[in-house]
Amino acid sequence: MTAEPTPVRRPDALSRGHTDGELRVLYTRQGWTQLRPGFYLPPGYDDGRESADVHRELIRATVPALSPDAVVSHQSATVMHPVPVWDVPLDRVHVTRNRANGGRRSRQLHVHSAPFDEADVVEVSGVRVFTLERAFADLARTVPLEQAVVIGDAALRKGSTKDDLLAALSYAEKRPGHRRAVHAIEMLDGKSGSVGESRSRVVLAGLAGPKPELQTSFLDHDGHSIGRGDFFFEEFGVIGEFDGKVKYGKYLRPGEDAGEAVYREKLREDRLRDMGWIVVRWTWAELQRPHLILAKLRRAFERRAIIGAPVGVFILAA
Template sequence: MLRHTRRSPHGPLRPGLNLRRDLLADGLTDAELRGLRRSGVLSTVRPGAYLHGSGPDDAAACHLLEIRAALPCLGVDTVISHTSAAVVHGLPLWAVRLDRVHATRSRASGARRSGVVHLHAAVLLPDEVTVVGGVPVTSIARTIADLGRELPFEVALVPADGALFRKVVTPDALAAAVERGAHRPRNGAARRVVAFADARAESPGETRSRVAIRRAGLPAPVLQHPVDGVRCDFGWEEHRTVAEFDGRIKYGRCLRPGQDAGDAVFEEKLREDALRDRGLQVVRWIWAELDSFDAPAARLRRAFARG
């Protein structure tokens, strides 16, 4: 005797990303997909692409899902590029929108933009393309050069500094990538980004601080300035002044096993007292002061005068 069993609507679901076309081919209906989304079994990554379960809170992780969802819709000569490539490479980003997947088609024309994909058209040489986690993507050097042409100086400098700090690219490779695009619009902007990029900037906050210091007309500091075994974010030896950028995550990031944030703050106070005992001026600023650097700049000028 034959028995008819009711198929579970969860049966064809795969862990992670699920594409509508695959789920329909496996026997689910659009009505069942709507029900799975309403119940929270599926969350929407983009139209036609769903995640089994809830999506991540991190913007970069969400964008990586959007990238993987877009890949099947892109042509064979198309690779992930620009800010999306920076996400694939794990580079730091600041003040960039991740509302569209950026990709480049290796041809002279045909750029277009939709609600979910920004398709660029530019010639890509073989060594400017790599594969990361199964995703075809522009190389780190080409990615930084593209961002330098597309983004404001300070915004583009964050991934450039980050790539150098992580030692995933060299200054010479960045310079070469920019020079390859000498004929492209705004290549001078990319050249300025690469020329100012510095491997000693350990965080976006330090990168933005470097830009703020320059815009304030202050002398260029030494980054990761050593003082008798103590390393400071910025130093001006001629002015006997050091400075620290205090990102809110800094103390948490530097905690040792068994140490809490209060211990780290106390150790930082002892460290600052030791610097002052050496006759040094110590200046600090926080993330909120980077948009308008007037107050930290004034503190630095007073410190220089005292030093």
């Protein structure tokens, strides 16, 4: 079996006896990508890979050329930890230097200037990066709320606390975006298990009335588990479900294909409805049109008022 092509670094290639001319042929005639001078990706390397994987390679290619006092920061740091980022550009490596000014931006590098302590720095895979808390604090000041909540929820799932995030943000108390970041932290909940669920919570924040409980367990009349619901509006007996889980493998069991998981999910939903719950689903596409999701839920609330209280059993997540 032929080994999968791997990235090539110029110093490594020269040490093995290759020449600059041979490397030039790779990206001028053989379809390789020059990620940056002296670092090359084989053809199709990014096929099937997340953009974060390619960004990590760009970070590794960039760090050796940086000033020793530069620390990988912002979305580049979150990618190194790693936590998911959504709709945050990954075309440049972001680093921060501890100085009052001197920020600059090029095609592949964005250098920020901001104060930090060594306590804000950790080493990940041999690279000096900001802690996840500090990286989030920087991003939450500058990206839209939805993107900040996606990253912040993931940070909580990895063990950070809201107090940790607020402490990391303290350096920016008088800087632009501080209040925006505090608002994002107030909205975080580590029980959101995916990018789609985090984005859904931002949408649901625009719904007047009670806020949903997350990851509620539902039982049948014999006490057997039916499954969990993403968002549970207890007062209305309505379960909200973000319909993107199978794509990301959340429900896939070993040896199971997506079709089997979809069918099993349908059976779970049928059981929930049999127990009297109203189930409302929405998709990735509908997250782009949040008014459709809110309208679905309002109709479900109105339907519950007509048909009466549900008979199912549930257990709120701790």
